[in-house]
Amino acid sequence: MGKPTAHQAIRHLRLRGLSTELPVYPDGPVTFTLPVRRTGSHQADVIVSYGACSATRCLVPVTNEVIQLDLG
Incomplete structure (x- = not known):
């Protein structure tokens, strides 16, 4: 319904x-x-993909990770 935000x-x-x-x-x-x-x-x-990098290297990206939300 909207764009994601980060803190x-x-x-x-x-x-x-x-x-x-x-x-x-x-x-x-x-x-x-x-x-x-x-x-x-x-x-x-919710399906998310993400990666993690430091100043010297990047980890293997995570793709299409499914997060189940209970909206009850």
Whole structure:
């Protein structure tokens, strides 16, 4: 129903060997909020993909992770 927001600001990280900057959040936990609207069922699946990088390396990205929401 809306765009996701995060409680931390994005910063840009340039890794050696890449010709682009990566938009990343600071180290540590980041809380995301996504407004949703119930249209029927009391359960919904949210599918997310994400990656984690430090100044020296990136972990293997997680793709299509299903998070089940109970909207009861």
